[in-house]
Amino acid sequence: MFVLLRHLQRVRREAALPPRSGARSLAVRHLDAGSCNACEHELTATAAPQYDLARFGIGIVASPRHADVLLVTGPVTKRMEGPLRRAYEAMPEPRLVAALGDCALGCGVLGDRAELAAPLEELLPVAIRIPGCPPSPEQIAEGLLTVVRAPLDPPAGRR
Amino acid sequence: MNSAPPVIALSAWREACLGALDRGGRFCGAYASGTGAARRWNALFADGAETLVLSADAGAADPPTIVDLIPAADWDEREAHDLRDLRFEGRESQRPLATHAPETASWTVPVEGRGTHQVVVGPTHAGVIESGHFRFHVVGERILQLDTRLFYKHRGLERAAEGRSPAAGLAFAARACGAGSVTNSVAYAQACEAALGLVPSRELRRGRTVLLELERLYNHLNDVAAICAGVGFAPGNMAFATLKERALRLNCELAGHRFLFGTVAVGGSVLDLDAAAAGRARGELGELRADAEAAWRELAFAASFQARLGGVGVLSTEDASELGAVGPAARASGLHIDTRGTSPGLWYGSAFAPARPPAASGDVAARLEMRAAELPVTFELLDDLLSEPVRPGDAAAGGSTGPIGVARVEGPRGETVCAVELEGEHLGRLHLRTASYANWPALVHAAAGNLLPDFPLINKSFELCYACVDR
Ligand code: SF4
Secondary structure, three states: OHHHHHHHHHHHHHHOOOOOOOOOOEEEEEEEOOOOOHHHHHHHHOOOOOOOHHHHOEEEOOOHHHOOEEEEEOOOEHHHHHHHHHHHHHOOOOOEEEEEOHHHHOOOOOOOHHHEOOOHHHHOOEEEEEOOOOOOHHHHHHHHHHHHHOOOOOOOOOO | OOOOOOEEOHHHHHHHHHHHHHOOOEEEEEEEEOOHHHOEEEEEEEEOOEEEEEEEEOOOOOOEOOOOOOHHHHHHHHHHHHHHOOOOEOOOOOOOOOOOOOOHHHOOOOOOOOOEEEEEEOOOOOOOOOOOEEEEEEEOOEEEEEEEEOOOOOOOHHHHHOOOOHHHHHHHHHOOOOOOHHHHHHHHHHHHHHHHOEEEOHHHHHHHHHHHHHHHHHHHHHHHHHHHHHOOOHHHHHHHHHHHHHHHHHHHHHHOOOOOOOOEEOOEEOOOEOHHHHHHHHHHHHHHHHHHHHHHHHHHHOHHHHOOOOOOOOOOHHHHHHOOOOHHHHHHOOOOOOHHHHOOOOOOOOOOOOOOOOOOOOOHHHHHHHHHHHHHHHHHHHHHHOOOOEOOOEEEEOOOOOOEEEEEEEEOOEEEEEEEEEEOOEEEEEEEEOHHHHHHHHHHHHHOOOEHHHHHHHHHHHOOOOHHHHO
């Protein structure tokens, strides 16, 4: 195990990630509304040592009640519309919705119209758009980091 | 498989299916096609490199169920009922599969007794996991019965592909599952080529085999990481996630996409590696192999991790066979089926021998070791294939054409079966049955009798996809 840990330390060093900045954080709740699963693979990859999003204060949380951002993948199927709305309703304010991947952005959607609900944009206010099929872990990181780095609203003094 | 199969009368349907089994066939899916008086109920049986298609006339009456003869047909019949409006004569229960009825009792198995209660999970989960709903009937910590409700992600991909050209239909098969995109695309392309009478060239067979093995590589690395995550063993999870990331980057370097999207076409392949690129890839794969083997050795010494794996989530050989399990999960239970050995349209050759599990104990430990045992086979295959350039290939007319084309392709989690029926120039029906679809009933069965906190581990040891089941 210590060999593994030493090895991981080396991977992290070689990844040469930018230094952490500020002391802010973002709690993200993922919701799969009908993806092909590749968006999930890339989102999972952001936790791997080569990306390590946790060091920027970004973490996946287990409940929408703890989340700042609802990160949605997939074209929103009929059967996931209800769970999607309930997850959003359960979130404390202020809350943001992020569309992860072309499916969630409503472009290039494959499927039978009869099985799909409306595009995510029509169901919830989308604030963060991360295009790609699937977006790479770098693109996901970039999309989420814009929120972490955005000036606080209302502007706070320190930080 | 190229002439339309003779239509079997309903009275002879059960007999015909039994006959196919008796002659050594392995049930590998069933689907409804056509409408009105031309409606058919089709069952597929794998027999060596061939796939036998049996077709029943379901135009005027309901076909008799075969689920008592072939338990593996359970989900196929339930799906045909829900999505294609077919009923089955003699089925004791017709619990919904794809239809989400509001009353829980309509789709769960009744479990009663002192102290029994239900633990309900999903459709959304705590981590980055696909959507699906589980209902555990438990006594204390012990799972008595697990009822799953999937199809939350049903996008109607098969129906949406119908009416399109074979070339346009590929996108639907490809996006059924991100992590099995190559497998499903190759199965679809081969099924179309079988119907169109196209014979793949040597280069096409080699190119597709390279892509399939690259897909297997990153998936197997992913699955080892996932099993580590299933018990919360972060160092193992991160070590294999790192290796998987390297495999994805290699995919991107070789084929321009981390998940190899867009690399398969009907009647062709776009993978183009000259000697230098193939040589570089071999070098990188060699390094990856050495590091994967080193990480695997470290896992073997992680006693607290190893102690969690044995005897958990056991799937017996008999149950694996009855339930129609495929892929590493089936092999870990002692079923030696690997479609790679009978794939003349690919580049495995007659000498291909699937890895044998160190112990076919059918538990989490065996499924984990199966992945590790298969990795060297994949590395060897890739090393061999990349010893010369891989050029774009094509498929030329030459075979017999027919209204139905069927193909079976071994993916990371087992066999994908794809059937296409052509109506003139267009797809009349697309049927895609992936390894995850075949293995879900086996996972559900293996979970019963185990402790609830072990379920994530059992689940990860199968690492089934929801997207390609729901389609
Ligand atoms: S955007 Fe692409 S990768 Fe993401 S779920 Fe849709 S098809 Fe899959």
